Amino acid sequence: MADKDYSSAEDPALVRLAQKGDTAAFEELVFRHRDKIYARAFSMMRNEEEAVDLSQEAWVKGWQRLTQFQGESSFTTWMTRIVINLCLDQLRKHKRQRAESIEELDEESGGVERQMPVITVNPTERLERGELRQRIDKAMSQLSYEHRTVLVLHEFEEMEYKEIAKTMDCSIGTVMSRLFYARRKLAALLADLKSEP
Amino acid sequence: MNEEQQLKLQAFLDGELPEDEAREISAWIAQDEEATALSKELRNTRQALKNSVSPVRLPESREFYWSKIQREIERSERVPVRAVQPSLFERLRRMLIPAAGFALVAAAGVMMFRGMPNGADSEMAVADSGAFTYRDYANGTTLVWVSYPAER
Incomplete structure (x- = not known):
């Protein structure tokens, strides 16, 4: 870029410069998309510090693999996939480090939530956005990482079942089962939260 | 409702069913209260x-966040410096110089052992494995062979 005006350049132009080793162009890409990459890491990890570290690691990996990026998707989608994979690796490590609880084993098979009565009243209907977000955050934190991740990938990343299965290295049936459990558990948690003082 | 029906219903809501199956599930949902x-x-x-x-903001400044990534x-990208491997010629040279030195020492030893005739007008001496001296007293000449370049 002759005038080095990175701020007005489009992502693909910055990517091309970065692929040639221009770190200033890459810095501009980091500046533009850092919140989104961090937000995705946080939605999966539920921990600010880990989310910051993993998002930074994702950017470093992004730089190292930049020549592999051919523009099949947008740069942010590509970067989001990198951070999701890093978070999944980290969450799997966490899981290996701790003994699985009975509840987690129950979750894998669907648990009691499959037979739980249907919640007909929408518990979040009258909530303000801030309050709703707090309650959703609290409920999401109570899900196992597998269930939370399936929800995040489906609802926020808008991935299809088969794409989620590929990302999480499991079958489509498992994705469907986890998604169903996660939604029902979330509905139950939100309904309970409503009755809190 | 069994598990298969539950998951079919969910797949319908997620738009994951083929058209004909989706029509079937839609009709079922409309009729079945549960x-x-x-x-x-x-x-x-x-x-x-x-x-x-809602928008989530990174809890760090641009500069601080970028500095770690940059580091x-x-x-x-810092490529570790690899030790330079000596060439084949260099390795041969390193082997041959001591061998040559040893051969000279041996030759000198043999000559000294046999004994020089009295009044010999020349002498050979080996100062070390890298230098060989020849003195011709009759001609007043001294020749010194030094292996070069010096062995590292």
């Missing part, structure tokens, strides 16, 4: 999730 209720709950949960989305990039 299916209608479950469908409503799943939609509500989905809507609540969508409504809860890691620079570190990963």
Whole structure:
């Protein structure tokens, strides 16, 4: 870029410069998309510090693999996939480090939530956005990482079942089962939260 | 409602069913009270999730955040300096010089052992493995062979 005006350049132009080793162009890409990459890491990890570290690691990996990026998707989608994979690796490590609880084993098979009565009243209907977000955050934190991740990938990343299965290295049936459990558990948690003082 | 029906209903809401199957499930939901209720709950949960989305801000300044990334990039790009492997010629030279020195020492030893005739007008001496001296007293000449370049 002759005038080095990175701020007005489009992502693909910055990517091309970065692929040639221009770190200033890459810095501009980091500046533009850092919140989104961090937000995705946080939605999966539920921990600010880990989310910051993993998002930074994702950017470093992004730089190292930049020549592999051919523009099949947008740069942010590509970067989001990198951070999701890093978070999944980290969450799997966490899981290996701790003994699985009975509840987690129950979750894998669907648990009691499959037979739980249907919640007909929408518990979040009258909530303000801030309050709703707090309650959703609290409920999401109570899900196992597998269930939370399936929800995040489906609802926020808008991935299809088969794409989620590929990302999480499991079958489509498992994705469907986890998604169903996660939604029902979330509905139950939100309904309970409503009755809190 | 069994598990298969529950998951079919969910797949329908997620738009994952082929058209003919989707029509079938849609008709079932409209007729079945339990299916209608479950469908409503799943939609509500989905809507609540969508409504809860708000911009999340990174809790660090641009400069601080970037500095760590930059440091890691620079570190990963620092190629470790590999020890230069000597060439084949260099390795042969290193082997041959001591061998040549040893051969000269041996030759000198043999000559000294046999004994020089009295009044010999020349002498050979080996100062070390790298230098060989020849003195011709009659001609007043001294020749010194030094292996070069010096062995490292």
